[in-house]
Amino acid sequence: MPEDGIRALLLEEEEGKIVANLTQVSEVDLPDGDVTVKIDYSTLNYKDGMILTGKGRLVRNYPHIPGVDFSGVVETSNSEYFKPGDRVVLNGWRVGENRWGGYTTKTRIKSDYLVHLPENISNKQAMGIGTAGYTAMLAIIALEEHGLMSGDEGEILVTGAGGGVGSVAVSILANLGYNVTASTGREEVHTFLRNLGATSIIMRSELEEPIKGPLGSERWLGAIDNVGGIILSNLLTSMKYDASCAAVGLAASPKLDTTVVPFL
Incomplete structure (x- = not known):
């Protein structure tokens, strides 16, 4: 490896198929930015899976380095807000999609995209939380x-509760004192979800049953939906008056078949 060689998972398009190789790139190939970061950790997310397999055509330009998040240490900086040695984290900004991401040992990035890590969170812990935890907390906020207030009586529904965002959401909501109902299609994660704090579990198939009429019975004080499709359409008809739903995932479908009635 040359002195400036950087290890990376590089995606290339060959005859319409995405091919991934663990290889090296030069620092001169890194994208524009005012901060260079030595990356310690990244995570694997739903969007990463789509990009790695070429589904959805989220990436249009190749070669490409995926990875929608990372934590690491600033190596060089032309920003007044960051200096060499600063520990940083990045989530979002379509990094790993329309610009090179975190599956590499070093990257160059815009300082606007970075956040300083507090002393009590290590680089490893930051990616243990990852984009999934970040998304879950944003939904709760x-x-x-x-x-929504933790003192309110009623159930908070989390769909896709066995996944990354869902499981973190269940844990945080339970620790905040909410009565959490976790929805999943996998019986083998029921004990796991109860250990996280779910007070009840509802099977995915129950939420997929057709609703008779534009409204169902009022049930949910709030909801975090990771699934989309028919489940999101159905749960919207069963929200309590003045309740809110944070729709953060499309694991089942991006389609929403509903009416304006639940929003009146």
Whole structure:
């Protein structure tokens, strides 16, 4: 490996198929940015899986380095907000999709995309939380900003609860004192979800049953949906008056077949 060689998972398109190789790139090949980061950790997310397999055509330009998040240490900086040695984390900004991401040992990035890590969170812990934990917390914050309070009586529904975002959401909500109902299609994760704090579990198939009429019975005080499709359509008809749903995933489908009635 040359002195400036950087290890990376590089995606290339060959005859319409995505081919991944663990290889090396030069620092001169890194994208534009005012901060260079030595990457310690990244995570594997749903979007990463789509990009690695070429589904959805999320990436249009190759060669490409995936990875929608990372934590690491600043190596060089032209930003007044970061200096060499600073520990940083990145989530989002379509990194790993429309610009090179975290599946590499070094990257160059815009300082606007970076966040300083606090002393009590290690680089490894930051990616243990990862984009899944970040998304879960954003969803909970959104619900609370729209009036949800832990003292309120009622159930909070988390769909796709056995996944990354869902399981973290269950854990955080339970620790905040909410009554959490976890939805999953996998019986083998029931004990896991109860250990995280779910007070009840509802099978995915129950939420997929057709609703008679534009509204169902009011049940959910709030909801975090990771699934989309028919489940999101159905749960919207069963939200309590003035309740909110944070829709953060499309694991089942991006389609939403509903009416305006639940929103009146």
